[in-house]
Amino acid sequence: MSMKNYLKIVCLIFIFSSCKNDGNNIKNTKQPIHAKRSSERKEMIIHILPLGTVNATILDFIKKSIYDFYQIECIIEPKKELTTDILAASKTRYEATLILKKYNSTQNTLLITDKDIAYNNSKKKAKEWGIFGLGFRPGNTCIISTFRLKRKVGEAKFKDRLQKVCIHEVGHNLGLPHCKNDPLCLMNDANGTVSQVDKERIFFCTNCKKQIGMK
Numbered sequence: 001m002s003m004k005n006y007l008k009i010v011c012l013i014f015i016f017s018s019c020k021n022d023g024n025n026i027k028n029t030k031q032p033i034h035a036k037r038s039s040e041r042k043e044m045i046i047h048i049l050p051l052g053t054v055n056a057t058i059l060d061f062i063k064k065s066i067y068d069f070y071q072i073e074c075i076i077e078p079k080k081e082l083t084t085d086i087l088a089a090s091k092t093r094y095e096a097t098l099i100l101k102k103y104n105s106t107q108n109t110l111l112i113t114d115k116d117i118a119y120n121n122s123k124k125k126a127k128e129w130g131i132f133g134l135g136f137r138p139g140n141t142c143i144i145s146t147f148r149l150k151r152k153v154g155e156a157k158f159k160d161r162l163q164k165v166c167i168h169e170v171g172h173n174l175g176l177p178h179c180k181n182d183p184l185c186l187m188n189d190a191n192g193t194v195s196q197v198d199k200e201r202i203f204f205c206t207n208c209k210k211q212i213g214m215k
């Protein structure tokens with residue numbers, strides 16, 4: 001993957017820090033990012049690829065969530081094992097950018113793992129931050145970790161968060177930037193907290209919908 005593609009990586013949801021100043025604020029550049037519109041989405045299939053063991057009911061739940069929201073069909077693929085080449089520097093979790101680099105595909109791919117994933121923003125000299133997800137904008141590939149979404153909450157709350165994060169990351173893949181239009185819209189930057197995710201509704205504001213030709 002080229003450096004240019006790296007720059008297209010947007011963060012998605014940090015636990016501790018905002019991704020507002022991630023160097024990827026492409027919103028104000030002269031060439032707008034092309035967002036996939038409804039006619040293109042109709043042709044799309046997203047391959048859900050578990051990294052390590054992920055419960056089958058969770059995989060089915062993600063598939064249903066994406067179909068219900070975007071009407072995009074998903075295919076659940078056999079799992080791939082997590083390998084040491086994608087470990088973060090701490091060796092205690094996996095590095096999301098390495099995962100995206102390794103598994104970036106011409107097929108639309110949603111990677112899902114139960115393991116903790118991290119993002120290391122060297123520009124800010126920040127340390128490794130645990131995150132919920134990361135995806136290209138626009139692009140074909142995103143990674144989501146259930147690790148931080150299910151801590152200290154019951155199944156219903158966990159599934160609500162998981163659904164929101166999956167829709168958010170796929171939204172970035174489709175070309176959507178973070179939303180500043182409506183605090184309840186799923187494309188908001190989580191600004192570091194799971195409480196933002198909890199605040200959001202399962203919906204896109206009119207501005208986000210318009211960009212991808214959604215009714």
Ligand SMILES: [Zn+2]
Pocket residue numbers: 010011012013168172178188189
């Ligand atoms: Zn995001």
Ligand SMILES: [Zn+2]
Pocket residue numbers: 179180181182185186187188204205206207208209
């Ligand atoms: Zn929005």
